[in-house]
Amino acid sequence: xxxxxxxxxxxxxxxxxxxxxxxxxxxxxxxxxxxxxxxxxxxxxxxxxxxxxxxxxxxxxxxxxxxxxxxxxxxxxxxxxxxxxxxxxxxxxxxxxxxxxxxxxxxxxxxxxxxx
Amino acid sequence: xxxxxxxxxxxxxxxxxxxxxxxxxxxxxxxxxxxxxxxxxxxxxxxxxxxxxxxxxxxxxxxxxxxxxxxxxxxxxxxxxxxxxxxxxxxxxxxxxxxxxxxxxxxxxxx
Numbered sequence: 638x639x640x641x642x643x644x645x646x647x648x649x650x651x652x653x654x655x656x657x658x659x660x661x662x663x664x665x666x667x668x669x670x671x672x673x674x675x676x677x678x679x680x681x682x683x684x685x686x687x688x689x690x691x692x693x694x695x696x697x698x699x700x701x702x703x704x705x706x707x708x709x710x711x712x713x714x715x716x717x718x719x720x721x722x723x724x725x726x727x728x729x730x731x732x733x734x735x736x737x738x739x740x741x742x743x744x745x746x747x748x749x750x751x752x753x
Numbered sequence: 754x755x756x757x758x759x760x761x762x763x764x765x766x767x768x769x770x771x772x773x774x775x776x777x778x779x780x781x782x783x784x785x786x787x788x789x790x791x792x793x794x795x796x797x798x799x800x801x802x803x804x805x806x807x808x809x810x811x812x813x814x815x816x817x818x819x820x821x822x823x824x825x826x827x828x829x830x831x832x833x834x835x836x837x838x839x840x841x842x843x844x845x846x847x848x849x850x851x852x853x854x855x856x857x858x859x860x861x862x863x864x
Contacts, residue, residue: 641796670851680797680840680854693851728796740787740844742852744796 639663641745643729649751650719658714658748660729669712670730670742671704673697680728686712719752726750757841762859765835771828773858775841778822783846786817788826789854790837797840797854800826831862 642661650656662669671683684694686704703715712731716723726749730742758776765771777786788800801808801815803824808815814827828835840857844850 672852672854674794679856680791680852682851682853685851695851726794730796740785740802740850740852741799742797744798746796747794 641729641731641743643727643745643748645748646746647749647751649753652721652752653718656716656719656750658716658727658729658750660712660714660731660745661710662712662729662731663733663743664710665733666731666743667734668692668732668742669704669706670732671714672728672730672744673725674728674747675722675725683714683727716750719750721752724750724752757843757855759839759841759855759858761856762861764861764863765828765831767832767862767864768830771826771831771835771860771862773826773828773839773841773860774823775826776823777841777843780821780843784843785846786815786821786824787842787844787852788813788815789840789842789852791840791857792834792837797852800839802844831860833862833864836860836862 644659669686672680674680682695684698685692701717705713726747728747729745732742785804787802789797791797801813803815817824838857838859840854
């Protein structure tokens with residue numbers, strides 16, 4: 638069964654450094670998402686991406702964040718200058734183009750980002 | 754998106770049905786009810802969704818009240834592997850809609 642994959646599974650970085658989190662969505666999916674979950678807290682939406690552009694972003698997704706689909710298979714989240722509060726589990730999700738109310742998003746296993 | 758209210762936690766004996774309630778009293782006519790679950794910090798997993806009719810799939814059943822203000826997710830024969838946080842989410846139709854997760858219900862299935 639196809640699945641969303643994410644690399645690395647755990648990333649440790651120093652405050653102020655840039656990190657790139659990578660995701661490979663399911664191949665025929667057209668909508669892509671990033672969510673994050675700070676330890677012990679809710680899963681929070683960051684950004685959605687469709688047709689090579691951001692379709693929606695949350696207040697969390699400020700100028701320090703960017704997303705890219707560089708080669709038609711990978712979907713990346715970049716944090717330019719990490720802060721301690723960026724430490725969280727980051728989940729990538731994708732879904733196919735469907736009609737009506739169907740909105741099954743397929744989530745990856747997550748990347749745990751630790752900022753020291 | 755309409756807000757949902759769920760109990761913080763529930764227990765269920767293995768092999769018994771787990772009935773997880775959700776209130777969504779401000780739901781509008783073009784909003785669907787979705788259920789996802791998250792097993793111990795793994796990525797959330799889709800379970801089922803519905804608009805107004807009851808729905809069943811291989812994982813669960815979804816019962817939506819006639820006024821659509823509440824729903825119940827039913828796991829007919831809960832197993833230990835069903836221990837997870839269950840999220841009831843109301844989603845507007847159309848587009849690449851984000852999922853707005855609440856705190857969910859921590860379901861613990863015990864022997």
